Amino acid sequence: MRNLLIAGNWKMNQNNAETKAYFEGLSEIISEAPAGVELLLCPVYTSLAVAVETASSITGMHIGAQNLHFEDKGAYTGEITASMLSEIGVSHVLIGHSERRQYFNETDGTVNLKTKKALDANLVPVVCVGELLDERKSDTHFSVVKKQVTEGLKDVSLSNASKVVIAYEPVWAIGTGETASPDQAQEMHKFIRTELSKLYNEETADKIRILYGGSMNTGNAAELLSCSDVDGGLIGGASLKPESYAEIIDAAAKQANS
Ligand code: PEP
DSSP states (O other), X not given: OOOEEEEEEOOSOOOHHHHHHHHHHHHHHOSBOOTTEEEEEEOOHHHHHHHHHHHTTSBTEEEEESOOOSSSSSSOTTOOOHHXXXXXXXXXXXXXOHHHHHHSOOOHHHHHHHHHHHHHTTOEEEEEEOOOHHHHHTTOHHHHHHHHHHHHTTTOOHHHHXXXXXXXXXXXXXXXXXXXXXXXXXXXXXXXXXXXXXXXXHHHHHHSEEEEESSOOTTTHHHHHTSTTOOEEEESGGGSSHHHHHHHHHHHHHHHTO
């Protein structure tokens, strides 16, 4: 079965010193990922190297970036390539987070180019999808998410598809304290898996991890992670403190071993 992935998105938080202190604190609480659980934290670019170094004290901890550019090099001031990330030991990358779609004009087209570039560089792409509040209210959330998944994964080969991680993050639940109910999460995750089985096949769709993101925290993680198609979490605010991140890992460990 699918390992749960407990991923943290630190957004524009935690400098080098704070990153080092975080991993030192976390390694006092856990020394390895529990059975059936994989761990991932995504700091800012300037903290990636120190994160890779200090996270090595925790077995099963992976480090991811929050973005990349889809070109290999060139005149793209302020951008960074997939190979620059993998060179320093980064293994995953978030792609198309709603904040990048909202503030940096990312589209399903750029998400697709970045996803393919990440796979070419052996990085695991964590492709973020999710509807706005208005789209849920107008009952278009399934078609919105279907388009994001279909266009985001366009021309991703069958052999690469199972390496992709999808993060379903309803935009109305990100950083708002409002969470999708377990029923809402399960309904959308099942829908996404069905779409993936149409794009690829059932066996491949069964291998693809679909994370839930949107105000996941120590109080609601266990219930969300108990949904059969929820394969982990992408956690913003609650991943910023080692104690709360570790508590969510604990909830995942109980779920993985239940
Ligand atoms: C996120 O940044 O992807 C996220 C889900 O944030 P939060 O957990 O703070 O809602």
